[in-house]
Amino acid sequence: MSKQFLSSIFSFNQSFRRFSYKQVKRPSLNQLKDPNEKAANDKRPKPTLNEYLRAKISSIGPLTVAEYMKASLTYCDGGYYMNKDVFGRKGDFITSPEITQIFGELVAIWLLHEWQKVGSPSPLQIVELGPGRGTMMHDVIRVLSRFGLKDLLSVHLVEVSPHLSELQAKRLCQSSEPTKDERYYHMGETSSNIPVLWYKRIEDLPNGFSIVLAHEFFDALPIHKFQKTDGKWREILVDYNVDAKKYEFVVARKETPMLKLFLSHLDLDDEREHLEYSAEGHQILEHLSLRLEQFGGFSLVIDYGHDGTMTDTFRAFKNHEQRDPLMEPGSADLTANVDFKQMRKYVGKNDRMITFGPIKQLDFMKKLGGDVRIERLKESATPDLISQLQSGYDKLIDPNDMGSIYKVFSMFPSVLRKHLSKFPPTGFD
Known part of the structure; x- marks a missing residue:
């Protein structure tokens, strides 16, 4: 990560005021303290998510979509991920x-096979970014333990939500503290x-x-949105309409600092007129x-x-249904489709990594032996469980649903290029 890249990101808020499309008002600065930092006076109530967003907009003008998205998902008290279980049939997705x-079993078999192909280096760190409830990692650990790897393993989870980390600890550990x-x-x-072990940042992982x-991790990272208007690129922002009492999208009048940064990474042959960019995702991929x-x-x-190939993918999900992402911030999951073309470009910089995919989840699971595994499980299952197993598997490989919507992508150090040209990663050959 270059110093220029980081300084551009960190100085964004300070320089953004002059790029606002409207006059701004300045409320009390106490309302704008970082909500995730402990207040000097613990007795003073923290502002709600809505109060925080509106005060910030009133102070500096419209927010980037990334600022709005990050606050809506991770604000200390009202952020979507921070205080509740959002997964499963009773959740929102x-x-x-x-x-x-x-x-999870097929993921474990894949990583076991690829680990053996590169010489089975030990010790082995399994890292998961954004582990959800810990369900996939639980299945991965179970499979690897059966193959005799438990004495070589350590598990490292990158998770910012205190509530989700508690769920993960209950799922994975006999004891934790x-x-x-x-x-x-x-x-x-x-x-x-x-x-x-649990970490807040990928940078803190041990060498x-x-x-x-990373399963459904990059889609939840904050994005910036850019649109061509009258032949010029402009950033899409989030404003609050006081009269209508609602948040709304607006177009920045001038070129913002983040737009300048993004244009420096833009492919000249990209003909799309609406693009999305995650600076946080870019930073994580650089480090990874x-x-x-x-x-x-x-x-x-x-x-x-x-x-x-896609353009405007920013959306929200609540109760398994899509909804307006600007409605009731903090009450729904905000997400955007991952641009694997951008991802391939970032990790391939300076011939650092070689990549495979994206391929459809359907193809990946079938090539890993999913059909064989489902039949094996059904052999010892009750009739009700057989139906449940089959319907679940069918959903994951449905070409009109999760089988095609979800993509699988892998990356390896370029030093393995010659080796992987002869023995491509399983599922990607």
Whole structure:
């Protein structure tokens, strides 16, 4: 990550005022304190998410979509992910690992096979970014333990939500406790004595050979939106209409700092007139590619996305239905499709990484032996369970649903190029 890139991001809020399309008012600065920092006076109530967003807009003008999205998802008290279980049939959406154990089992078989192909380096760090309830990792640990790897393993979870980290600890550990370590904030141990540690940032992960998993992680990272207006690129912002009492999209009148940064990364042959860009995702990919290049390892990314073909994908989900992303911030999941074309470009910088995919989840699961695994499970299942297993598996491979919507993408250090040209990653050959 270049210093110029980081300074552009960190100075964005300070310089953005002059790019606002309207006159701005300045409320009390106390309303604009970082909501995730402990207030000097604990007795003073923190502003609600709506109060925080409106005060910030009143102070500096319209927010970037990224600022709005990040606050809506991770604001200390009212953020969508911070204080409730949002997964499963009773939540707002359901993920592949929650539908059937076959998903996590096939992921485990894939990483086991690829680990063996590169010489089975030890010790082995399994990293997951945004682990949800910990369901997929639970299945991965179970499979790897059966193959005798438990003494080589350590599990490292990158999770910002206190509530979700508690759910993960209950799912994965026989015991766990918070820590005062500067790097990881929680630690535990599975029933088979595999250490599990929790981190706020990917930068705090320990050095060493790592297999990094990211399932429905990059889609939740804040995005900036850009649109061509009268032949010129402009950033889309979020404003609050006081008269209508609602948030709304507006177009920045001038070129914003983040737009300048994005244009420096824009492919000249890209003919789309509406684009989305995650600066946070870019930063994470830069760090991840450097880490895997230096210390060894590889990564598997599974998410809904596209290969540089889609435009406006920013949306919200509540009660398993799509809704307006600007309605009642904090009450729904905000998401945007992953642009795997951008991802491939970022990690391939300076010939750092080689990538495979994206391929359809349907193809990945079938090539990993999903059909065989479902039949094996059905052999010892009751009639009711057989029906449940089959319907869950069918949903994951449905070409008109999750089978095609979700894509699978992998990345390896370029030093393995010659090796992988002869023995491509399983499922991608």
